[in-house]
Amino acid sequence: MSRRITVLCGGVGAARFLRALCSVVPAGEVTAIVNTGDDTDLHGLRISPDLDTVTYTLAGAIDPERGWGLVGETWEAMGSLARYSSVIPEDSTAGGTWFGLGDRDLATHLYRTGRLAEGALLTEVTAEIAAAWRVEVELLPMSDGRHSTMVTLADGGEVSFQDYFVRLRHSVPVAGVRFDSDGSPATPRVLEALSNAEVVVIAPSNPFVSIAPIRALDGVDQLLAARRESVVAVSPIVGGEALKGPAARMAIELGHSSDVAAVATLYAEIATALVIDPVDEALAEAVSAAGMRPVVVPSVMSDPAVAARLAEATIAAVQ
């Protein structure tokens, strides 16, 4: 049974869009396909940052200031891990505390890692975690395998996405992005949700490191291209800046311009409409020229009412 709306998702931006969407349509009508290219193994635990951000946001449990992790979190485990930084060998990457794992958040990673270790699929574990948080949106990891987003730095070397995003605070120039895949496909449920939904939305997430890993899976772009007329994207770039994270500077570093026209170029083959903010209205023609129909609506989700109108306009654009 497929749901009415499928949303391609990264982390924070997508989570907020989904929350807004659930204020205008029943959550039971929505499927979220979530990027797992950011997933990482830390201290032996499997961390799925985008899945957790979406889950916690939809559960109303996200920390509203950080945008990630749980509200009211405590940090005893991390504080104690710091004890070991004095003894860790120089060539080790274990034991670092640059990736913040709150005590309550750790429970999610413990549960996920334990279940995966006994052979459960990430799709199953994700559904269990969502159920525990009473999230009614269907949350699907893009794949049950491993597809690690690797970032080539402009001054040489390649690092994992979390190394780039968290440890280096996405403040170093980037020369390229690559997906280090174990070859496993998009899950059957993902392909079904892309095929059968009435509407597909590309959430306002980073096109290069949040949406591209999903698109890199065999068959995804072809499925979207085949149903392009009912696919709509929400620009993560507003006024030349990313709503959140490094999308804008990445765009420039990777040879694009950091504006909605560049976003249109990236998505034109797989989506018909691009939602852009009024601040970018002057670029509407450039969006058209790039092959997408511009839909102008306030897209900075500064309050629930604005966010709800954005979600409504997005769905309406392809219905």
Place this chain on the structure above:
Amino acid sequence: MSRRITVLCGGVGAARFLRALCSVVPAGEVTAIVNTGDDTDLHGLRISPDLDTVTYTLAGAIDPERGWGLVGETWEAMGSLARYSSVIPEDSTAGGTWFGLGDRDLATHLYRTGRLAEGALLTEVTAEIAAAWRVEVELLPMSDGRHSTMVTLADGGEVSFQDYFVRLRHSVPVAGVRFDSDGSPATPRVLEALSNAEVVVIAPSNPFVSIAPIRALDGVDQLLAARRESVVAVSPIVGGEALKGPAARMAIELGHSSDVAAVATLYAEIATALVIDPVDEALAEAVSAAGMRPVVVPSVMSDPAVAARLAEATIAAVQ
């Protein structure tokens, strides 16, 4: 470079004996060989309960009432893990909260698991953890491999040691104990510490599930037998009761008597002297008859002075 005294150790009883020993000899003269048959994987983390109990005790950080875990511990992660118990499939063993992992204690497991995942040996990681806690006793896991203590229950079925000890609260009858080994040997450092120390002490730990896993490693019993005259054991049974844990009822369930004479029978081939409490003085002859020289000294470590005298008398028994 071998140290002067080597102690074969389980958890709580051994940890308290080591603490006492360090009050009468320099910690730098002591090596502890610690049982890892209790080690377990929970939620993807490698837990080494006996190593941690010894480390935390020697660091003065153990919770004095529980006897395990850290003093001043918090339990946010466990509390949050309980959320997932409502969604865990019936056939899963992941996600249970019966094994208490405090938030600060979790840092130790995170560090250990992360280091092992990058290829470090348990011996190395244990030394790092001990260094971080400024523990000067040399702490050696008995092996770098896996040797899981499995407990056969009297009413059928076999469970892991932690299942028996923690989940079932060692309150069910036992029919047997077996070591499920990956075949890896005692470490070279363990064999060296057994060969070269002036004195070897068998700590007051459970003979069946704490000391036996160490003895089950190739060469350990032979090395001890060859130097039997300088090996002394401290009875974990006092007045027919275990100082801690299920040693006494296990002794009976496994076909022994639960007294110091039974302990002497278990250790006679590898140790010359058995330290017993005055309450068991009437059994001194039975200890002799079983092949060990009885040394009568108060062995309930009820206060530091008593414990120190026990440690002194233990070493003196074979020097």
